[in-house]
Amino acid sequence: MSLxxxxxxxxxxxxxxxxDVALRAEDVARVYGEVTGAEVTSQDVAEAVxxxxxxxxxxxxAFRIEQWAGGLRLATVEGLAPFVRALFEKEDERRLxxxxxxxxxxxxxxxxxxxxxxxxxxxxxSDYALRQLLERDFVTIAGRGEGVGRPLLYATTDRFLDxxxxxxxxxxxxxxxxxxxxxxxAFNKExxxxxxxxxxxxxxxxxxxxxxxxxxxx
Amino acid sequence: MSLxxxxxxxxxxxxxxxxDVALRAEDVARVYGEVTGAEVTSQDVAEAVxxxxxxxxxxxxAFRIEQWAGGLRLATVEGLAPFVRALFEKEDERRLxxxxxxxxxxxxxxxxxxxxxxxxxxxxxSDYALRQLLERDFVTIAGRGEGVGRPLLYATTDRFLDxxxxxxxxxxxxxxxxxxxxxxxAFNKExxxxxxxxxxxxxxxxxxxxxxxxxxxx
Amino acid sequence: xxRVQLEPFEGPLDLLLFFIRRDEIDVHDIxxxxxxxxxxxxxxxxxxxxxxxxxxxxxxxxLLIQIKARMLMPRPDLDDEGxxxxxxxxxxxxxxxxxxxxxxxxxxxxRFEARQRLWTRGDASAERQRLGASTEVTYRATIFDLVSxxxxxxxxxxxxAPAQHxxxxxxxxxxxxxxxxxxxxxxxxxxxRQLVARRSKAFVIVTFLxxxxxxxxxxxxxxxxxxxxxxxxxxxEPVAQxxxxxxxxxx
Numbered sequence: 129m130s131l132x133x134x135x136x137x138x139x140x141x142x143x144x145x146x147x148d149v150a151l152r153a154e155d156v157a158r159v160y161g162e163v164t165g166a167e168v169t170s171q172d173v174a175e176a177v178x179x180x181x182x183x184x185x186x187x188x189x190a191f192r193i194e195q196w197a198g199g200l201r202l203a204t205v206e207g208l209a210p211f212v213r214a215l216f217e218k219e220d221e222r223r224l225x226x227x228x229x230x231x232x233x234x235x236x237x238x239x240x241x242x243x244x245x246x247x248x249x250x251x252x253x254s255d256y257a258l259r260q261l262l263e264r265d266f267v268t269i270a271g272r273g274e275g276v277g278r279p280l281l282y283a284t285t286d287r288f289l290d291x292x293x294x295x296x297x298x299x300x301x302x303x304x305x306x307x308x309x310x311x312x313x314a315f316n317k318e319x320x321x322x323x324x325x326x327x328x329x330x331x332x333x334x335x336x337x338x339x340x341x342x343x344x345x346x
Numbered sequence: 347m348s349l350x351x352x353x354x355x356x357x358x359x360x361x362x363x364x365x366d367v368a369l370r371a372e373d374v375a376r377v378y379g380e381v382t383g384a385e386v387t388s389q390d391v392a393e394a395v396x397x398x399x400x401x402x403x404x405x406x407x408a409f410r411i412e413q414w415a416g417g418l419r420l421a422t423v424e425g426l427a428p429f430v431r432a433l434f435e436k437e438d439e440r441r442l443x444x445x446x447x448x449x450x451x452x453x454x455x456x457x458x459x460x461x462x463x464x465x466x467x468x469x470x471x472s473d474y475a476l477r478q479l480l481e482r483d484f485v486t487i488a489g490r491g492e493g494v495g496r497p498l499l500y501a502t503t504d505r506f507l508d509x510x511x512x513x514x515x516x517x518x519x520x521x522x523x524x525x526x527x528x529x530x531x532a533f534n535k536e537x538x539x540x541x542x543x544x545x546x547x548x549x550x551x552x553x554x555x556x557x558x559x560x561x562x563x564x
Numbered sequence: 565x566x567r568v569q570l571e572p573f574e575g576p577l578d579l580l581l582f583f584i585r586r587d588e589i590d591v592h593d594i595x596x597x598x599x600x601x602x603x604x605x606x607x608x609x610x611x612x613x614x615x616x617x618x619x620x621x622x623x624x625x626x627l628l629i630q631i632k633a634r635m636l637m638p639r640p641d642l643d644d645e646g647x648x649x650x651x652x653x654x655x656x657x658x659x660x661x662x663x664x665x666x667x668x669x670x671x672x673x674x675r676f677e678a679r680q681r682l683w684t685r686g687d688a689s690a691e692r693q694r695l696g697a698s699t700e701v702t703y704r705a706t707i708f709d710l711v712s713x714x715x716x717x718x719x720x721x722x723x724x725a726p727a728q729h730x731x732x733x734x735x736x737x738x739x740x741x742x743x744x745x746x747x748x749x750x751x752x753x754x755x756x757r758q759l760v761a762r763r764s765k766a767f768v769i770v771t772f773l774x775x776x777x778x779x780x781x782x783x784x785x786x787x788x789x790x791x792x793x794x795x796x797x798x799x800x801e802p803v804a805q806x807x808x809x810x811x812x813x814x815x
Contacts, residue, residue, distance in 0.1 A: 134406055137406070138406060138407075138408045138423075138426060139408070139426060139429045141407065141408035141409075142408035142409070142422045142423075142426035142429050142430055143429055143430065143433050145408055145409055145420075145422060145685065145688075145691075146422060146430040146433060146434075146688060146691040146692075147433065147688065148684075148685065148688035151433075155433075159429060159432045159433050160429065162432055163428050163429050163432050183405055187401055187405050188352055188355070188356060189356075189359065190356045190357075190359035190360035190363060191359075191360070191363055194682070201684055202363075202684060202685055203682040203683060203684045204360045204363060204364055204682055204683045204684075205356075205360075205682070206678075206681050206682060207356075208356055208357060208360040208683075209681040209682070209683070210381050211357040211360055211361055211377060211378065211381050212360055212361060212364045212683045214377045214380050214381050215361055215364070215365060215369075215373075215377050216364075224673065224676060226574055226669070227574055229669040229670075229672055229673050229676075230574050230665065230666065230669045232669070232672065233665050233666075233668040233669035233672050234665050236668070236672065237665065237668055243526070248658075249658075249661060249662060249665055250574065250575055250577070250662070250665075251575040251576045251577035251578070251620070251624065251658070251662065252574070252575035252576065252620045253620065255526065258527075259527065259528070262527065262708045263708075263712075265706075268706045268707070268708055269519070269527070269706065269707040269708055270511070271511060271512075271513070271517060272516075272517055278516075280519060280523055280527075285706075291676065291679060291680075292672060292675045292676050292679055293675055293678060293679035293682070294675070301668075301671045301672075301675070304667060306660055306663060306664065309663055309664075309667045360683070363683070363685060363686065364683035364684070364685070364686045365686040365687060366686040366687055367686075367687065368687070368690075419687060419690060420685075420687070421690070421691065422691060430691060434691075434692055442705040442709075444713060444716075447705060447709055447710055447713035448713040448714065448716060448717045450710065450713075451710045451711070451713045451714035451717065452714065452717060454710065455714065467717060467718070468717045469717070470773075509705070510705070510706070510707055510710065511707070512707070518707070519707065519711055524711050524714065524715065527708065527711055528711065528712065528715045
């Protein structure tokens with residue numbers, strides 16, 4: 129294959145396609161340089177990605193190159209999720225419990241952070257959640273703090289960024305103002321129902337069964 | 347998304363793209379039918395694949411949908427293999443197998459340590475893992491021990507510290523922290539004893555007679 | 565770890581927050597007496613559901629009662645500038661911080677959901693295979709991986725080699741157990757649990773390692789069925805044939 133501008137785009141596409149992790153533009157440029165001897169920059173790679181994505185859009189392709197966790201990654205477009213989901217069926221991996229999300233939020237915004245700090249913010253022990261987050265590689269040990277006993281510090285991983293569709297930590301959404309949050313009437317209607325059911329099962333009208341998703345959109 | 351012929355092609359493309367295994371045309375047809383209620387056959391799928399591959403060829407895409415023994419699968423075109431291969435060679439360096447990690451962990455905590463001691467803690471022979479770790483410069487020979495035959499002593503390298511983001515060996519989680527991190531109810535007395543034995547100053551090599559040095563989980 | 569039943573509330577702060585929002589209370593002026601009573605009652609209910617998890621809530625209940633008591637005192641504590649200290653101040657501060665993170669976790673959940681609707685390449689690793697690159701099952705190594713690996717190694721060592729049973733351990737060598745397994749497989753094999761029923765832990769472990777070894781050499785077949793905690797050991801087709809020269813003695 130001769131080395132035309134087309135070949136560069138194809139090489140970029142092939143590399144992103146073949147990688148099972150987010151691939152940094154620098155790495156793409158480096159590998160391309162190693163194989164061809166040509167000098168290319170991250171900027172060249174970014175431009176190639178732009179051309180490739182435009183071609184995907186025009187051609188009605190099922191996927192795009194996304195920029196997550198500081199790297200490039202092929203992923204299906206949103207509208208096709210029902211098909212792919214039907215193929216896999218197993219949804220478990222794609223759910224996070226509220227306690228995992230809460231623990232993850234504290235770590236994401238406060239990192240690097242110790243376990244006692246996380247526990248303090250949440251008001252409960254976070255051992256189990258932390259262990260799960262470590263196991264799922266959303267969180268990692270990032271060193272030791274300065275205080276007494278030099279406690280372990282926890283931080284989020286690249287996989288966290290990838291799985292939350294973030295390019296870097298700067299992309300973390302900034303939370304609303306406290307007053308605004310507190311005044312939000314949509315807050316946890318579902319839990320009001322659950323508590324009233326627990327304390328006085330007979331009085332309250334039974335709401336239809338809902339999942340965590342009410343909380344998710346809050 | 348409305349269900350046009352385009353959507354069918356996109357669904358086929360998305361399914362083949364996202365599947366963990368080579369996908370049989372029947373399965374693609376079944377899943378599509380399940381989601382949309384439309385009746386499609388393997389033949390329809392084959393035709394969609396034909397259209398998709400034609401679009402790939404015309405658009406100069408880096409991959410094709412191949413029909414191999416197991417079914418449909420996306421793969422890069424032959425001419426781009428050098429790039430992909432160069433990428434994989436780079437990536438492999440950043441990865442460690444489970445048996446390497448285990449061996450590395452024992453050496454990190456017990457160093458300087460002899461091979462029989464490592465074998466004893468792991469319960470399996472570590473020749474292969476040890477060789478790999480030496481080769482990758484995670485472990486080095488740190489001298490000879492006192493016991494019979496003056497066995498070689500192994501210790502971790504600066505590269506090990508660097509790769510695991512540690513300033514020094516003091517950064518390694520302590521036995522108590524390991525217990526916390528693993529948060530494992532099965533973390534029984536016996537394991538705690540082994541840990542404390544390990545982190546105590548290394549004494550004489552107390553290797554039990556191992557009858558088989560096969561690195562079982564290599 | 566079964567934190568399932570208390571799930572409507574992520575913790576004591578969450579429960580407190582719930583009361584505040586439900587009654588549309590000004591968070592800066594919490595009617596502590598009323599809230600404390602109500603909180604305590606809720607905790608009593610929770611205790612019936614899950615005593616262990618309720619422990620976290622009891623601490624906050626006690627804190628509320630303490631604040632309630634302090635609010636009833638005729639003379640409030642004063643701060644450095646001689647201003648009266650609101651006994652609720654510290655709790656309110658914590659509560660507000662918690663609200664921020666709770667909100668953030670909701671936003672993150674939304675992002676996670678959106679991202680999970682996109683699927684990345686499923687068989688990317690097949691490229692690796694096809695091009696003849698390394699197919700070894702590999703892990704990206706972090707300190708957590710290191711510690712987990714260590715935990716695994718220790719577990720094996722602790723169960724396989726308790727020091728006081730040294731004699732017993734020696735009697736179960738892998739090569740001996742390989743021969744034993746091949747013998748059982750020639751008789752038709754069967755469920756692993758059945759094969760090692762009522763045997764000592766050391767026997768089970770070494771036999772398990774022997775099966776793994778034999779399976780790797782394709783001298784036996786390991787079949788996983790419905791029971792995730794068990795598997796069957798069966799002859800390879802057509803007839804179990806020792807694969808390596810080292811096995812000829814066992815055959």
